[in-house]
Amino acid sequence: MKALVFPGQGSQYVGMGKDLYEARKDIKDLMDSANGILGFDILSIMFDGTSEDLQKTQVTQPAIFIHSVAAVKATYTLGAGMVAGHSLGEFSALVANGVLSFEDGLKLVSARAKAMQEACDANPSSMAAILGLPDETVEKICNEIEGIVVPANYNCPGQLVISGETEAVQKACEAMKTAGAKRALLLPVNGAFHSPLMEPARKKLAEAIDNTQFRKGTLPVYQNITTTAVTDAEEIKQNLIAQLTGPVKWTQTIQNMIKDGAHRFVEVGPGKTLQGLIKKIDPSVETSSAI
Incomplete structure:
Protein backbone atom coordinates (compact mmCIF):
# COMPACT_ATOMS: atom_id res chain seq x y z
CA MET A 1 0.00 0.00 0.00
CA ALA A 122 6.89 35.78 24.96
CA ASN A 123 9.35 33.22 26.36
CA PRO A 124 13.11 32.70 25.87
CA SER A 125 13.06 29.13 24.63
CA SER A 126 14.77 26.78 22.20
CA MET A 127 15.11 23.25 20.85
CA ALA A 128 17.99 20.79 20.46
CA ALA A 129 18.63 17.63 18.47
CA ILE A 130 19.89 14.67 20.48
CA LEU A 131 21.66 11.99 18.45
CA GLY A 132 22.72 8.51 19.51
CA LEU A 133 20.74 7.92 22.69
CA PRO A 134 17.74 5.63 23.30
CA ASP A 135 14.45 7.49 23.63
CA GLU A 136 14.07 6.27 27.21
CA THR A 137 17.39 7.85 28.21
CA VAL A 138 16.42 11.20 26.69
CA GLU A 139 13.04 11.09 28.43
CA LYS A 140 14.67 10.26 31.78
CA ILE A 141 17.18 13.12 31.54
CA CYS A 142 14.47 15.62 30.58
CA ASN A 143 12.48 14.58 33.65
CA GLU A 144 15.51 15.17 35.89
CA ILE A 145 16.33 18.68 34.63
CA GLU A 146 15.03 21.66 36.60
CA GLY A 147 12.78 23.84 34.42
CA ILE A 148 10.72 23.00 31.36
CA VAL A 149 12.36 20.65 28.84
CA VAL A 150 10.52 17.82 27.10
CA PRO A 151 10.90 15.39 24.16
CA ALA A 152 9.33 17.16 21.17
CA ASN A 153 10.07 15.18 17.99
CA TYR A 154 10.64 11.41 17.94
CA ASN A 155 12.10 11.59 14.42
CA CYS A 156 13.71 8.15 14.10
CA PRO A 157 15.60 5.72 16.33
CA GLY A 158 18.57 7.58 17.80
CA GLN A 159 17.30 11.03 16.80
CA LEU A 160 15.07 12.89 19.21
CA VAL A 161 14.51 16.66 19.44
CA ILE A 162 13.96 18.24 22.85
CA SER A 163 12.20 21.53 23.48
CA GLY A 164 11.75 23.97 26.37
CA GLU A 165 13.18 26.90 28.27
CA THR A 166 16.58 27.89 26.92
CA GLU A 167 18.50 27.30 30.14
CA ALA A 168 16.82 23.94 30.75
CA VAL A 169 17.54 22.81 27.18
CA GLN A 170 21.20 23.78 27.56
CA LYS A 171 21.49 21.86 30.84
CA ALA A 172 19.79 18.87 29.24
CA CYS A 173 22.26 18.94 26.34
CA GLU A 174 25.20 18.75 28.74
CA ALA A 175 23.57 15.86 30.58
CA MET A 176 22.88 14.07 27.26
CA LYS A 177 26.57 14.34 26.29
CA THR A 178 27.59 12.96 29.67
CA ALA A 179 25.17 10.07 29.11
CA GLY A 180 26.87 9.23 25.82
CA ALA A 181 24.99 11.18 23.15
CA LYS A 182 26.93 11.39 19.88
CA ARG A 183 25.72 14.97 19.50
CA ALA A 184 23.49 17.41 21.37
CA LEU A 185 22.95 20.38 19.07
CA LEU A 186 21.00 23.53 19.79
CA LEU A 187 18.78 24.25 16.77
CA PRO A 188 18.51 27.68 15.12
CA VAL A 189 14.96 28.32 16.34
CA ASN A 190 13.75 30.92 18.80
CA GLY A 191 10.94 28.91 20.30
CA ALA A 192 9.98 25.69 22.05
CA PHE A 193 7.63 23.99 19.59
CA HIS A 194 5.67 20.98 20.89
CA SER A 195 6.22 21.87 24.54
Missing part, protein backbone atom coordinates in the same frame (compact mmCIF):
# COMPACT_ATOMS: atom_id res chain seq x y z
CA LYS A 2 1.14 3.53 -0.79
CA ALA A 3 1.22 6.19 1.93
CA LEU A 4 1.57 9.94 1.40
CA VAL A 5 3.70 11.84 3.93
CA PHE A 6 3.99 15.61 4.23
CA PRO A 7 6.99 17.55 5.62
CA GLY A 8 7.02 20.22 8.29
CA GLN A 9 9.02 23.32 9.11
CA GLY A 10 12.65 23.21 8.00
CA SER A 11 12.05 21.81 4.51
CA GLN A 12 11.62 25.22 2.85
CA TYR A 13 13.99 26.65 0.21
CA VAL A 14 14.05 29.72 -2.03
CA GLY A 15 12.39 28.92 -5.36
CA MET A 16 10.07 26.31 -3.84
CA GLY A 17 6.98 25.66 -5.92
CA LYS A 18 7.96 27.86 -8.86
CA ASP A 19 8.20 24.93 -11.28
CA LEU A 20 4.72 23.75 -10.24
CA TYR A 21 3.35 27.27 -10.61
CA GLU A 22 4.66 27.59 -14.15
CA ALA A 23 3.66 24.08 -15.27
CA ARG A 24 -0.14 24.15 -15.03
CA LYS A 25 -2.84 26.82 -14.97
CA ASP A 26 -4.98 25.07 -12.33
CA ILE A 27 -2.01 24.95 -9.96
CA LYS A 28 -1.15 28.57 -10.78
CA ASP A 29 -4.71 29.60 -9.93
CA LEU A 30 -4.61 27.65 -6.67
CA MET A 31 -1.30 29.20 -5.62
CA ASP A 32 -2.37 32.70 -6.71
CA SER A 33 -5.37 32.44 -4.38
CA ALA A 34 -2.99 32.10 -1.43
CA ASN A 35 -1.93 35.75 -1.66
CA GLY A 36 -5.53 36.89 -1.22
CA ILE A 37 -6.20 34.49 1.63
CA LEU A 38 -3.07 35.54 3.54
CA GLY A 39 -3.18 39.24 2.68
CA PHE A 40 0.44 39.43 1.50
CA ASP A 41 2.47 38.26 -1.49
CA ILE A 42 3.81 34.97 -0.18
CA LEU A 43 4.53 33.64 -3.67
CA SER A 44 7.15 36.34 -4.29
CA ILE A 45 8.90 35.31 -1.08
CA MET A 46 8.71 31.62 -1.99
CA PHE A 47 9.98 32.13 -5.53
CA ASP A 48 12.41 35.04 -5.25
CA GLY A 49 12.80 36.03 -1.59
CA THR A 50 15.78 35.61 0.70
CA SER A 51 16.43 32.62 2.94
CA GLU A 52 16.01 34.95 5.93
CA ASP A 53 12.54 36.04 4.80
CA LEU A 54 11.52 32.45 4.17
CA GLN A 55 12.68 31.34 7.64
CA LYS A 56 10.18 33.53 9.47
CA THR A 57 7.60 31.20 11.02
CA GLN A 58 4.68 33.27 9.69
CA VAL A 59 6.03 32.76 6.16
CA THR A 60 7.64 29.33 6.45
CA GLN A 61 4.58 27.40 7.55
CA PRO A 62 2.13 28.72 4.91
CA ALA A 63 4.83 28.38 2.22
CA ILE A 64 5.43 24.70 2.94
CA PHE A 65 1.68 24.06 3.11
CA ILE A 66 1.09 25.78 -0.26
CA HIS A 67 3.92 23.85 -1.89
CA SER A 68 2.72 20.53 -0.48
CA VAL A 69 -0.89 20.97 -1.59
CA ALA A 70 0.24 22.10 -5.05
CA ALA A 71 2.41 18.97 -5.26
CA VAL A 72 -0.59 16.78 -4.39
CA LYS A 73 -2.57 18.43 -7.17
CA ALA A 74 0.29 18.05 -9.64
CA THR A 75 1.08 14.38 -9.08
CA TYR A 76 -0.64 11.06 -9.43
CA THR A 77 -1.69 10.17 -5.89
CA LEU A 78 -4.43 7.61 -6.62
CA GLY A 79 -3.81 4.32 -4.92
CA ALA A 80 -2.71 5.89 -1.66
CA GLY A 81 -4.29 4.18 1.31
CA MET A 82 -3.25 6.50 4.14
CA VAL A 83 -1.66 9.88 4.89
CA ALA A 84 0.45 11.47 7.62
CA GLY A 85 2.28 14.73 8.17
CA HIS A 86 5.19 15.76 10.37
CA SER A 87 3.97 18.57 12.66
CA LEU A 88 2.85 21.33 10.25
CA GLY A 89 2.60 18.64 7.55
CA GLU A 90 -0.50 17.26 9.23
CA PHE A 91 -2.49 20.18 7.78
CA SER A 92 -1.30 19.35 4.25
CA ALA A 93 -2.27 15.72 4.85
CA LEU A 94 -5.77 16.81 5.88
CA VAL A 95 -6.27 18.68 2.62
CA ALA A 96 -4.99 15.65 0.69
CA ASN A 97 -7.55 13.35 2.33
CA GLY A 98 -10.48 15.76 2.02
CA VAL A 99 -10.88 16.78 5.66
CA LEU A 100 -10.01 20.43 4.97
CA SER A 101 -10.36 22.70 1.94
CA PHE A 102 -7.21 24.45 0.70
CA GLU A 103 -8.56 27.83 1.85
CA ASP A 104 -9.52 26.65 5.34
CA GLY A 105 -6.26 24.74 5.71
CA LEU A 106 -4.21 27.78 4.75
CA LYS A 107 -6.14 30.01 7.15
CA LEU A 108 -5.50 27.56 9.99
CA VAL A 109 -1.81 27.23 9.13
CA SER A 110 -1.48 31.02 9.10
CA ALA A 111 -3.27 31.34 12.45
CA ARG A 112 -1.09 28.58 13.89
CA ALA A 113 2.12 30.20 12.67
CA LYS A 114 1.19 33.61 14.10
CA ALA A 115 0.18 32.13 17.45
CA MET A 116 3.38 30.09 17.65
CA GLN A 117 5.52 33.13 16.84
CA GLU A 118 3.78 35.14 19.57
CA ALA A 119 4.39 32.33 22.07
CA CYS A 120 8.05 32.20 21.03
CA ASP A 121 8.45 35.95 21.48
CA PRO A 196 4.08 23.31 27.36
CA LEU A 197 5.44 26.77 26.41
CA MET A 198 3.13 26.63 23.36
CA GLU A 199 0.03 26.67 25.58
CA PRO A 200 -0.98 30.27 24.60
CA ALA A 201 -0.72 29.24 20.94
CA ARG A 202 -2.72 26.08 21.59
CA LYS A 203 -5.62 28.11 22.94
CA LYS A 204 -5.65 30.42 19.90
CA LEU A 205 -5.41 27.50 17.47
CA ALA A 206 -8.23 25.70 19.28
CA GLU A 207 -10.50 28.69 18.74
CA ALA A 208 -9.64 28.84 15.03
CA ILE A 209 -10.15 25.09 14.61
CA ASP A 210 -13.51 25.19 16.42
CA ASN A 211 -14.69 27.75 13.83
CA THR A 212 -13.56 25.68 10.82
CA GLN A 213 -15.44 22.96 8.96
CA PHE A 214 -13.77 19.56 9.16
CA ARG A 215 -15.13 16.67 7.08
CA LYS A 216 -14.76 12.93 7.56
CA GLY A 217 -11.51 11.78 5.96
CA THR A 218 -11.57 9.83 2.70
CA LEU A 219 -8.31 8.20 3.83
CA PRO A 220 -7.15 7.59 7.39
CA VAL A 221 -4.67 10.11 8.73
CA TYR A 222 -2.06 8.88 11.20
CA GLN A 223 -1.73 11.80 13.59
CA ASN A 224 1.37 12.85 15.51
CA ILE A 225 -0.27 12.62 18.93
CA THR A 226 -2.07 9.25 18.66
CA THR A 227 0.18 7.63 15.97
CA THR A 228 -2.86 5.62 14.85
CA ALA A 229 -5.41 5.85 12.00
CA VAL A 230 -8.12 8.49 12.42
CA THR A 231 -10.98 9.52 10.10
CA ASP A 232 -13.47 11.08 12.54
CA ALA A 233 -13.55 14.88 12.12
CA GLU A 234 -13.96 15.72 15.82
CA GLU A 235 -11.14 13.42 16.84
CA ILE A 236 -8.88 14.91 14.17
CA LYS A 237 -9.62 18.41 15.53
CA GLN A 238 -8.69 17.50 19.09
CA ASN A 239 -5.49 15.77 18.00
CA LEU A 240 -4.44 18.81 15.93
CA ILE A 241 -4.94 21.07 18.93
CA ALA A 242 -3.06 18.73 21.28
CA GLN A 243 -0.15 18.52 18.83
CA LEU A 244 1.01 22.08 19.59
CA THR A 245 1.97 21.26 23.17
CA GLY A 246 2.56 17.52 22.69
CA PRO A 247 5.31 15.56 20.94
CA VAL A 248 5.51 14.57 17.28
CA LYS A 249 5.74 10.78 17.51
CA TRP A 250 7.00 10.24 13.97
CA THR A 251 8.88 7.01 14.64
CA GLN A 252 5.83 5.39 16.19
CA THR A 253 3.54 6.78 13.47
CA ILE A 254 5.58 5.26 10.65
CA GLN A 255 5.87 1.97 12.50
CA ASN A 256 2.07 1.82 12.82
CA MET A 257 1.56 2.70 9.14
CA ILE A 258 3.91 -0.14 8.14
CA LYS A 259 2.13 -2.51 10.50
CA ASP A 260 -1.17 -1.54 8.83
CA GLY A 261 0.14 -2.33 5.34
CA ALA A 262 2.18 0.62 4.06
CA HIS A 263 5.23 -0.48 2.09
CA ARG A 264 5.80 2.60 -0.09
CA PHE A 265 6.05 6.15 1.27
CA VAL A 266 5.77 9.13 -1.09
CA GLU A 267 6.98 12.45 0.33
CA VAL A 268 4.75 15.25 -0.95
CA GLY A 269 6.24 18.74 -0.61
CA PRO A 270 9.65 20.39 -0.42
CA GLY A 271 12.77 18.43 0.46
CA LYS A 272 13.53 14.79 1.22
CA THR A 273 13.85 14.90 5.01
CA LEU A 274 11.03 12.46 5.73
CA GLN A 275 12.38 9.86 3.29
CA GLY A 276 15.65 9.79 5.21
CA LEU A 277 13.88 9.41 8.55
CA ILE A 278 11.59 6.65 7.26
CA LYS A 279 14.56 4.67 5.90
CA LYS A 280 16.15 4.84 9.35
CA ILE A 281 12.91 3.67 10.95
CA ASP A 282 12.58 0.72 8.53
CA PRO A 283 15.16 0.23 5.74
CA SER A 284 12.97 -2.37 4.01
CA VAL A 285 10.28 0.08 2.81
CA GLU A 286 10.35 2.03 -0.45
CA THR A 287 10.52 5.83 -0.37
CA SER A 288 10.26 8.45 -3.12
CA SER A 289 9.38 12.08 -3.82
CA ALA A 290 6.08 13.05 -5.40
CA ILE A 291 7.81 15.63 -7.62
Whole structure:
Protein backbone atom coordinates (compact mmCIF):
# COMPACT_ATOMS: atom_id res chain seq x y z
CA MET A 1 0.00 0.00 0.00
CA LYS A 2 1.14 3.53 -0.79
CA ALA A 3 1.22 6.19 1.93
CA LEU A 4 1.57 9.94 1.40
CA VAL A 5 3.70 11.84 3.93
CA PHE A 6 3.99 15.61 4.23
CA PRO A 7 6.99 17.55 5.62
CA GLY A 8 7.02 20.22 8.29
CA GLN A 9 9.02 23.32 9.11
CA GLY A 10 12.65 23.21 8.00
CA SER A 11 12.05 21.81 4.51
CA GLN A 12 11.62 25.22 2.85
CA TYR A 13 13.99 26.65 0.21
CA VAL A 14 14.05 29.72 -2.03
CA GLY A 15 12.39 28.92 -5.36
CA MET A 16 10.07 26.31 -3.84
CA GLY A 17 6.98 25.66 -5.92
CA LYS A 18 7.96 27.86 -8.86
CA ASP A 19 8.20 24.93 -11.28
CA LEU A 20 4.72 23.75 -10.24
CA TYR A 21 3.35 27.27 -10.61
CA GLU A 22 4.66 27.59 -14.15
CA ALA A 23 3.66 24.08 -15.27
CA ARG A 24 -0.14 24.15 -15.03
CA LYS A 25 -2.84 26.82 -14.97
CA ASP A 26 -4.98 25.07 -12.33
CA ILE A 27 -2.01 24.95 -9.96
CA LYS A 28 -1.15 28.57 -10.78
CA ASP A 29 -4.71 29.60 -9.93
CA LEU A 30 -4.61 27.65 -6.67
CA MET A 31 -1.30 29.20 -5.62
CA ASP A 32 -2.37 32.70 -6.71
CA SER A 33 -5.37 32.44 -4.38
CA ALA A 34 -2.99 32.10 -1.43
CA ASN A 35 -1.93 35.75 -1.66
CA GLY A 36 -5.53 36.89 -1.22
CA ILE A 37 -6.20 34.49 1.63
CA LEU A 38 -3.07 35.54 3.54
CA GLY A 39 -3.18 39.24 2.68
CA PHE A 40 0.44 39.43 1.50
CA ASP A 41 2.47 38.26 -1.49
CA ILE A 42 3.81 34.97 -0.18
CA LEU A 43 4.53 33.64 -3.67
CA SER A 44 7.15 36.34 -4.29
CA ILE A 45 8.90 35.31 -1.08
CA MET A 46 8.71 31.62 -1.99
CA PHE A 47 9.98 32.13 -5.53
CA ASP A 48 12.41 35.04 -5.25
CA GLY A 49 12.80 36.03 -1.59
CA THR A 50 15.78 35.61 0.70
CA SER A 51 16.43 32.62 2.94
CA GLU A 52 16.01 34.95 5.93
CA ASP A 53 12.54 36.04 4.80
CA LEU A 54 11.52 32.45 4.17
CA GLN A 55 12.68 31.34 7.64
CA LYS A 56 10.18 33.53 9.47
CA THR A 57 7.60 31.20 11.02
CA GLN A 58 4.68 33.27 9.69
CA VAL A 59 6.03 32.76 6.16
CA THR A 60 7.64 29.33 6.45
CA GLN A 61 4.58 27.40 7.55
CA PRO A 62 2.13 28.72 4.91
CA ALA A 63 4.83 28.38 2.22
CA ILE A 64 5.43 24.70 2.94
CA PHE A 65 1.68 24.06 3.11
CA ILE A 66 1.09 25.78 -0.26
CA HIS A 67 3.92 23.85 -1.89
CA SER A 68 2.72 20.53 -0.48
CA VAL A 69 -0.89 20.97 -1.59
CA ALA A 70 0.24 22.10 -5.05
CA ALA A 71 2.41 18.97 -5.26
CA VAL A 72 -0.59 16.78 -4.39
CA LYS A 73 -2.57 18.43 -7.17
CA ALA A 74 0.29 18.05 -9.64
CA THR A 75 1.08 14.38 -9.08
CA TYR A 76 -0.64 11.06 -9.43
CA THR A 77 -1.69 10.17 -5.89
CA LEU A 78 -4.43 7.61 -6.62
CA GLY A 79 -3.81 4.32 -4.92
CA ALA A 80 -2.71 5.89 -1.66
CA GLY A 81 -4.29 4.18 1.31
CA MET A 82 -3.25 6.50 4.14
CA VAL A 83 -1.66 9.88 4.89
CA ALA A 84 0.45 11.47 7.62
CA GLY A 85 2.28 14.73 8.17
CA HIS A 86 5.19 15.76 10.37
CA SER A 87 3.97 18.57 12.66
CA LEU A 88 2.85 21.33 10.25
CA GLY A 89 2.60 18.64 7.55
CA GLU A 90 -0.50 17.26 9.23
CA PHE A 91 -2.49 20.18 7.78
CA SER A 92 -1.30 19.35 4.25
CA ALA A 93 -2.27 15.72 4.85
CA LEU A 94 -5.77 16.81 5.88
CA VAL A 95 -6.27 18.68 2.62
CA ALA A 96 -4.99 15.65 0.69
CA ASN A 97 -7.55 13.35 2.33
CA GLY A 98 -10.48 15.76 2.02
CA VAL A 99 -10.88 16.78 5.66
CA LEU A 100 -10.01 20.43 4.97
CA SER A 101 -10.36 22.70 1.94
CA PHE A 102 -7.21 24.45 0.70
CA GLU A 103 -8.56 27.83 1.85
CA ASP A 104 -9.52 26.65 5.34
CA GLY A 105 -6.26 24.74 5.71
CA LEU A 106 -4.21 27.78 4.75
CA LYS A 107 -6.14 30.01 7.15
CA LEU A 108 -5.50 27.56 9.99
CA VAL A 109 -1.81 27.23 9.13
CA SER A 110 -1.48 31.02 9.10
CA ALA A 111 -3.27 31.34 12.45
CA ARG A 112 -1.09 28.58 13.89
CA ALA A 113 2.12 30.20 12.67
CA LYS A 114 1.19 33.61 14.10
CA ALA A 115 0.18 32.13 17.45
CA MET A 116 3.38 30.09 17.65
CA GLN A 117 5.52 33.13 16.84
CA GLU A 118 3.78 35.14 19.57
CA ALA A 119 4.39 32.33 22.07
CA CYS A 120 8.05 32.20 21.03
CA ASP A 121 8.45 35.95 21.48
CA ALA A 122 6.89 35.78 24.96
CA ASN A 123 9.35 33.22 26.36
CA PRO A 124 13.11 32.70 25.87
CA SER A 125 13.06 29.13 24.63
CA SER A 126 14.77 26.78 22.20
CA MET A 127 15.11 23.25 20.85
CA ALA A 128 17.99 20.79 20.46
CA ALA A 129 18.63 17.63 18.47
CA ILE A 130 19.89 14.67 20.48
CA LEU A 131 21.66 11.99 18.45
CA GLY A 132 22.72 8.51 19.51
CA LEU A 133 20.74 7.92 22.69
CA PRO A 134 17.74 5.63 23.30
CA ASP A 135 14.45 7.49 23.63
CA GLU A 136 14.07 6.27 27.21
CA THR A 137 17.39 7.85 28.21
CA VAL A 138 16.42 11.20 26.69
CA GLU A 139 13.04 11.09 28.43
CA LYS A 140 14.67 10.26 31.78
CA ILE A 141 17.18 13.12 31.54
CA CYS A 142 14.47 15.62 30.58
CA ASN A 143 12.48 14.58 33.65
CA GLU A 144 15.51 15.17 35.89
CA ILE A 145 16.33 18.68 34.63
CA GLU A 146 15.03 21.66 36.60
CA GLY A 147 12.78 23.84 34.42
CA ILE A 148 10.72 23.00 31.36
CA VAL A 149 12.36 20.65 28.84
CA VAL A 150 10.52 17.82 27.10
CA PRO A 151 10.90 15.39 24.16
CA ALA A 152 9.33 17.16 21.17
CA ASN A 153 10.07 15.18 17.99
CA TYR A 154 10.64 11.41 17.94
CA ASN A 155 12.10 11.59 14.42
CA CYS A 156 13.71 8.15 14.10
CA PRO A 157 15.60 5.72 16.33
CA GLY A 158 18.57 7.58 17.80
CA GLN A 159 17.30 11.03 16.80
CA LEU A 160 15.07 12.89 19.21
CA VAL A 161 14.51 16.66 19.44
CA ILE A 162 13.96 18.24 22.85
CA SER A 163 12.20 21.53 23.48
CA GLY A 164 11.75 23.97 26.37
CA GLU A 165 13.18 26.90 28.27
CA THR A 166 16.58 27.89 26.92
CA GLU A 167 18.50 27.30 30.14
CA ALA A 168 16.82 23.94 30.75
CA VAL A 169 17.54 22.81 27.18
CA GLN A 170 21.20 23.78 27.56
CA LYS A 171 21.49 21.86 30.84
CA ALA A 172 19.79 18.87 29.24
CA CYS A 173 22.26 18.94 26.34
CA GLU A 174 25.20 18.75 28.74
CA ALA A 175 23.57 15.86 30.58
CA MET A 176 22.88 14.07 27.26
CA LYS A 177 26.57 14.34 26.29
CA THR A 178 27.59 12.96 29.67
CA ALA A 179 25.17 10.07 29.11
CA GLY A 180 26.87 9.23 25.82
CA ALA A 181 24.99 11.18 23.15
CA LYS A 182 26.93 11.39 19.88
CA ARG A 183 25.72 14.97 19.50
CA ALA A 184 23.49 17.41 21.37
CA LEU A 185 22.95 20.38 19.07
CA LEU A 186 21.00 23.53 19.79
CA LEU A 187 18.78 24.25 16.77
CA PRO A 188 18.51 27.68 15.12
CA VAL A 189 14.96 28.32 16.34
CA ASN A 190 13.75 30.92 18.80
CA GLY A 191 10.94 28.91 20.30
CA ALA A 192 9.98 25.69 22.05
CA PHE A 193 7.63 23.99 19.59
CA HIS A 194 5.67 20.98 20.89
CA SER A 195 6.22 21.87 24.54
CA PRO A 196 4.08 23.31 27.36
CA LEU A 197 5.44 26.77 26.41
CA MET A 198 3.13 26.63 23.36
CA GLU A 199 0.03 26.67 25.58
CA PRO A 200 -0.98 30.27 24.60
CA ALA A 201 -0.72 29.24 20.94
CA ARG A 202 -2.72 26.08 21.59
CA LYS A 203 -5.62 28.11 22.94
CA LYS A 204 -5.65 30.42 19.90
CA LEU A 205 -5.41 27.50 17.47
CA ALA A 206 -8.23 25.70 19.28
CA GLU A 207 -10.50 28.69 18.74
CA ALA A 208 -9.64 28.84 15.03
CA ILE A 209 -10.15 25.09 14.61
CA ASP A 210 -13.51 25.19 16.42
CA ASN A 211 -14.69 27.75 13.83
CA THR A 212 -13.56 25.68 10.82
CA GLN A 213 -15.44 22.96 8.96
CA PHE A 214 -13.77 19.56 9.16
CA ARG A 215 -15.13 16.67 7.08
CA LYS A 216 -14.76 12.93 7.56
CA GLY A 217 -11.51 11.78 5.96
CA THR A 218 -11.57 9.83 2.70
CA LEU A 219 -8.31 8.20 3.83
CA PRO A 220 -7.15 7.59 7.39
CA VAL A 221 -4.67 10.11 8.73
CA TYR A 222 -2.06 8.88 11.20
CA GLN A 223 -1.73 11.80 13.59
CA ASN A 224 1.37 12.85 15.51
CA ILE A 225 -0.27 12.62 18.93
CA THR A 226 -2.07 9.25 18.66
CA THR A 227 0.18 7.63 15.97
CA THR A 228 -2.86 5.62 14.85
CA ALA A 229 -5.41 5.85 12.00
CA VAL A 230 -8.12 8.49 12.42
CA THR A 231 -10.98 9.52 10.10
CA ASP A 232 -13.47 11.08 12.54
CA ALA A 233 -13.55 14.88 12.12
CA GLU A 234 -13.96 15.72 15.82
CA GLU A 235 -11.14 13.42 16.84
CA ILE A 236 -8.88 14.91 14.17
CA LYS A 237 -9.62 18.41 15.53
CA GLN A 238 -8.69 17.50 19.09
CA ASN A 239 -5.49 15.77 18.00
CA LEU A 240 -4.44 18.81 15.93
CA ILE A 241 -4.94 21.07 18.93
CA ALA A 242 -3.06 18.73 21.28
CA GLN A 243 -0.15 18.52 18.83
CA LEU A 244 1.01 22.08 19.59
CA THR A 245 1.97 21.26 23.17
CA GLY A 246 2.56 17.52 22.69
CA PRO A 247 5.31 15.56 20.94
CA VAL A 248 5.51 14.57 17.28
CA LYS A 249 5.74 10.78 17.51
CA TRP A 250 7.00 10.24 13.97
CA THR A 251 8.88 7.01 14.64
CA GLN A 252 5.83 5.39 16.19
CA THR A 253 3.54 6.78 13.47
CA ILE A 254 5.58 5.26 10.65
CA GLN A 255 5.87 1.97 12.50
CA ASN A 256 2.07 1.82 12.82
CA MET A 257 1.56 2.70 9.14
CA ILE A 258 3.91 -0.14 8.14
CA LYS A 259 2.13 -2.51 10.50
CA ASP A 260 -1.17 -1.54 8.83
CA GLY A 261 0.14 -2.33 5.34
CA ALA A 262 2.18 0.62 4.06
CA HIS A 263 5.23 -0.48 2.09
CA ARG A 264 5.80 2.60 -0.09
CA PHE A 265 6.05 6.15 1.27
CA VAL A 266 5.77 9.13 -1.09
CA GLU A 267 6.98 12.45 0.33
CA VAL A 268 4.75 15.25 -0.95
CA GLY A 269 6.24 18.74 -0.61
CA PRO A 270 9.65 20.39 -0.42
CA GLY A 271 12.77 18.43 0.46
CA LYS A 272 13.53 14.79 1.22
CA THR A 273 13.85 14.90 5.01
CA LEU A 274 11.03 12.46 5.73
CA GLN A 275 12.38 9.86 3.29
CA GLY A 276 15.65 9.79 5.21
CA LEU A 277 13.88 9.41 8.55
CA ILE A 278 11.59 6.65 7.26
CA LYS A 279 14.56 4.67 5.90
CA LYS A 280 16.15 4.84 9.35
CA ILE A 281 12.91 3.67 10.95
CA ASP A 282 12.58 0.72 8.53
CA PRO A 283 15.16 0.23 5.74
CA SER A 284 12.97 -2.37 4.01
CA VAL A 285 10.28 0.08 2.81
CA GLU A 286 10.35 2.03 -0.45
CA THR A 287 10.52 5.83 -0.37
CA SER A 288 10.26 8.45 -3.12
CA SER A 289 9.38 12.08 -3.82
CA ALA A 290 6.08 13.05 -5.40
CA ILE A 291 7.81 15.63 -7.62
